[in-house]
Amino acid sequence: MLHLLLLILKIAGIILAIILGILIVLLCIVLFVPVCYQVSGKTDGTEKGTKVRCKVTWLFSLLELKILYGNKSSVFSARIGWKRIKGGERSDEEKGKTDEVCRKVHEEAHEEEEMDTHLETEKETDAPDTQPEPEDFEELEADEKNPYAYPEDSPPHEEKRSDNIEKNNRIAKKIQKAGEKISSFFQKIKCTIKAICDKINLFSEKKEKLIDFLEDELHRKAFGTGKKALIRLLRGLCPGKGRIFLRYGLGDPALTGTSLAGLAVVYPFLPGEIQIVPEFEEKMFEGKADIHGRLYLIHLLTFALRLLVSKAVRQTYKDVRKFISEF
Template sequence: MLHIIGMILKIIGIILAVILGILVLLICIVLFVPLKYEIKAKFEGTLDSVNVKFRCSWLLHLLAASFSFEDREFTWKARVVHKVFGSEETVSKAEETLKTDVEEVYKKEPEVKKAKLPKETRIDESAVTIQERRIEAAEDESEEKAGEKTEEKTEKEGFWVRIEGKCKALWNKIKTFFENIKYTFGKICDKIKLLLEKKEIIAAFVEDEVHRLAFARLKKEAFRLLKFLRPKKFMLRTRFGFEDPYHTGQALAVLSVIYPFWGGQLSVEPDFEKRILEGELLINGKIRTVYALIAAWNLFWDKNVRKLYTDVKSMGNKV
């Protein structure tokens, strides 16, 4: 009996160990298997020449997706193991169904049945007498005269009604105009008071020593995460310019920020005289979930960051 119970417990233990091993394997796959991505772009000065492609894959291409913009058309495709989805597939399916429907229509013989038209019944104009026409004309004249008289009366009455309505509408507009001015002025005063109160609260919140240490830790972890997520390859060669040289200078200032990181792979030629955009871009790299998990772990065990989180929640409720 004890031998049987031991065998059952042994089998249960083996099953639990297998399940645990599978869970650990899945967790390691999610954390350490990288998501590969690649971005390619090419532009030659016109919208028709813009060509942008993005593709990413994970776990030996078992999960993959790609997006492209070419000839002013956007297409996408995704794959889950062996199942493929995408805009190209839907278009091809639609074309196939349309082709089969057209073939079936041409196979069928047209069956057109001639419908017999009913004989037209002709009205003899001579049956209508001249006397009947005269009576109809007299009735029409009397109706027209009565309608003119009623129209004159309604016009006179409606004239004074319209004047009265316009006066009331004008008075209501003037009244609402002054009420809106009063309401807007009061609203602006309330906002100014609220901003002054919030400014004092925010200044005291930022100057707190614990909060300053927490912000410094957040900044450190953010830069470390960006360093881990930095693309493996970055290449940009471009010649650009805007209609306003000021905007060209602003774009050049933004690109100068990333120049120290990829100086050798960055070639920028600004044009301050005309509007132009030419060049090519290539970015590829890998993203691992474990880097984000490490950053979250470090922030969670930092007491200053936890204090900052609770203070932010309480300040949000107060404000």
Template sequence: MILLTILKWLGIALLCVLALLLVLCMCILFVPVRYHISVTCMDRWSAHGVVSWMFHILHLSFDTDGKKGTRLRIFGFPVSARENAGSRKRKRKKKASGVPAGSREPSQKEPEKDFGKPEVSLTEVKQMHKEPESMENETMEPSGKKKRSRFIALRNRVKKFFLSIKGIFDKIKAVDREGLQLIRLLLVNGGKLLKHIFPKKVRGWIHFGTSDPAQTGEILGAVSILFAMYGQGVRVIPDFDQAVFEGKVELRGSLMGIILLILVIRVHPIRLVSYLDGK
């Protein structure tokens, strides 16, 4: 009887563990991972966002503009405490040196200032008496050249991307029939995966322009094609007079584990690995 009772309770415990594992697997497969990303470009680039799962049980946040960095929380408790550990080490060093944590380290004695008659050169006098228009032109020209160089770099990257795609398709032509079938599966299911991961909501505005109106029109045509599906959410404001690039875009989307699992199974990963090993 005692042995049967022990086996009974062991069976109940095993069933409870299996039930918990089943619930966990169902949550992983059917509870979506949600993300919210905001990208801003005014004087400089900045981005911050949040990735959460299961009512923020898992919460990942990142911020490029500030001291927060990347933080991971599970049930509201921080997992990585690099910043806290670093601050503790600094406090320990200050205590060991005898300096209070809140006070600053004593600086060296500042040299005595000379309040005598300042010496002004002839070039400095000429710069002081410059016309305001010439000074404005000197300040505006570098910023315009900098923004134009950004567009040129972006255009070169787009060209390089399309050239790399062309090279990939040239290599595909030399692959055998089985390889073509696997590549077709990868492209089809990879496109479906990107469509699933792609943000469902995009909101914001983009204000751009170059000093060349023709180049601005070409970029406007390309941007209009890319943002055709989000025409109501994203405002594209072209500027044909000056070189400028600024804006703010917010992205919201989600990813479900069951969709990812189905797409991976459709690719036949075992067959793909065996084909690559044979090559």
């Protein structure tokens, strides 16, 4: 009996070890197998001349996503295992062609309907006219004798007077509505100005609290921890390879030089080969780019763990929520 019980425990332990090993392997695959991406494109400064190609793969291309944009249209294709999904959006030219075909078909159908109605009217006109009965002749004679006669119930002067009264009432209602809209508009402006003034007064009252909150030693320590973790995350997410060629001009030499000085600050931190050619005399923009990179989920996990482990970050998060609710 004891031998049988030990055998059952041994089998259960082997099954649990296998399940645990599978879970560890899956976790390692998710954390350490990178998501590879590739972005390439070129442009001549126009929307029609801009082309972009983006490809994202994971787990040896078992999961794949491709996006192509060019000639004002976009196409995408995805693959999950051995199954592919395709889709996209037509360009404006293709939409114009299909709309033109639909319009021609609609015009032809409308012409056919007009021809059918024309034939029906011709048949009706060819049919013999019915002669009026004697009673109809009497009514026609009565109408011919008094062509300008008015009904006894509604004389012309009373009708004109009622029409003028209705017009005056309509004009008065329109003027009243316009006055109400103008007064409500000015009332809204007054309420908005009052709300802005109240917020400014409230902010000036809590300005000292905000300064004290930012200058607190615990909060400054939390901000420093978050800054370091963010820099490490960005280093891990930056692309490994890349080639960028940019030739641009803003039309104003001073403005072009100022923008080039701003790019020079970021230039040393960008990976890959980068070439920037400024044009000081003309306004233009063209370039090419080809960027490759990898994203590891372990970087996101370590970033989250660094923030969660820090006691200063957790306390600062609580203080921020409390400060926002009071503000």
